[in-house]
Amino acid sequence: MSTSRTRRVGSLAAAALISVLGLAACGSDDGEGGGTATNASGVTTVTSGKLKVCTHLSYKPFQFKEGSKVVGFDVDLMDLVAKKLGLEQEIVDIEFAQITSGAVFASKKCDAAAAGTTITDERKKAVLFSDPYFDATQALIVKKDSGIKDLAGLKGKKLGVQTDTTGQSYAEENKGSNGYEVVVFDDLSTEMAGVLSGRVDGAINDNGVVYDYAKDNPTTEVVTEFDTGEQYGILFKKDDANATKLAETTNEVIKAAKADGTYNTIYKKWFGVDAPK
Template structure:
């Protein structure tokens, strides 16, 4: 299925303090998504009329990142499919990841959906309604070549410094394995921490690590030394109880898998076709 041209998107830079203020000041308006929005086809109520507002956390290539004046990526393209179904344009808002995973920005009516490589788990389900899974995730260890590291066991045995991105499931995973990792605010700072020696090894989602390795300067010095199959799946987050929007998002994901659009987007951003199980 052919893909349409990328729409222009406005990037709004947010912060945790702003989210807190929004949470305090937001008041219910009787709509399924909060905020004073307008209805679209299918009866979906949006926080901003004529827009599907997406909260995300940059930079997280290839899922969401800036390219020139635009925000692009796999997650962005998936939500563009939802916006097209609703007959609106997508607007992307950059927000601290902790406020996204807690559901605060959704409850405050700051955005309609959260698309930020967001792993579905029971803790988050208490505050967020998730779509059907749209991506099977795997964690990875990235280290300087020649370190002799092939597992988390090697990291512990060699007493190496382990780094992880704050508020992520990768961080939780290694903590549950008995590590006390250095925490970095975002993926870019995490990679910089590896390059500057703040960490000897870092844990990150495999597609993000593989995207870093496409850059010759990174590939010359570093490598994925282990893959950690954590059984994670990503979902699109929405305010709890927003049944109309949840139904629309699920329909889009399922239709994209059925008609080949999902495979096309996957290959566009990851360079390969998804596995049969992931594409089903």
Template structure:
């Protein structure tokens, strides 16, 4: 975990198709407006739960553990909101582009969404973002014995990217400059496995999940990082008074958690260190 700890207060995008996983999960049929109701002045898709959309897995932000539970950093942060509302937290997994396009909110499938979502002007045209809660950057995943140290070594080679992510945008932007060909994968699991299997020589994506993958797979390594100055936010319905009330409440809770140490506790639980330890010197 040493290399991951040394770099990781920057991180982010997804995997496995739109299935519902774990005891925290909620079937889409259960997300009907029939069960909706108001809790403390905020309308919820399910009056008994905070319904959260994501795209699983995205370890360590959200993934299914050995017991079948959906857990992770984002899960714990949003649990602060669920607990404050006095309801349980239910997680629904679906295609990532359905989340960033706001289709899930238009269909009333969830109250809020998570997934290490980088805040971008383009996405902000479709969704309402919370205040930034995490810093991220891009990383290059390779095999340890590949000899690849950066994008300079990728000329004439194949680079894996995940669709609809900021890593894909970064990779495409520099493809002509470095002479590599991008290969698009639908989710993070397929992208990282492709490197292990030799289908591509490297992949680019948010550094948190890629460091986690390298940690879990000893033959893999992070060759380089690219500081893109990204920040994560939670997502909700845009131009909606109810969603704004929900996000304002979430922002207040996150700010409080940073003041009273709860944010640091959750951060250390999932990343093995405190945010301040990574921020020194930046």
């Protein structure tokens, strides 16, 4: 999301889905606890031979299930990082608030988190972010022919938001001047279903995901965007030398991918257009 990013209540059960990108290069136990190991690049990971990446499904097209496999824009980017480290990416589906609070790192559930997450000063207090890798903003989606074109058109109506996201924050900040009621959903899929069913008259979420949803659901449309100037970052454990090294490696990988065209290829694969310059 933006604060995207989203996901929430549900089980904390981890669904581990692996995409193999090369030979696992791992060393011996580093003595820091269950299964941790230092790989050939000198980065210690939670599980030997794996780069465990937390996310909160579903957040199409950034992370979502296609059959039994998790795919998406963020997944492809983190595959590049895993390949650089000689590891396999293993995806862990977990509550979004556990990611942004840093709890997933304290409990050693993952090495990094890629969940369409907007970089904010408040979140920086709990986690370390990579350099920005994606520009985003908030957008309003409604049923076609609803006559709603903006927040003012929602006066006396209901606006859906996803919990713990920047979209929720934006909606709360503007409800007083526009006179709508905010309805909070646990995740993107239930929020969008609320628009389809008429439970809410519109919904706010990150532009990338709502445009993707409208494309797949032609009875809906995105009527406006809000210039919130958000940027996504990959999350890591704060104040930890090993996590800082992993973040630096991630920054190097994304920078190289932008330089050699790989980033644009991945962007076009998921969004159908070239990445902004």
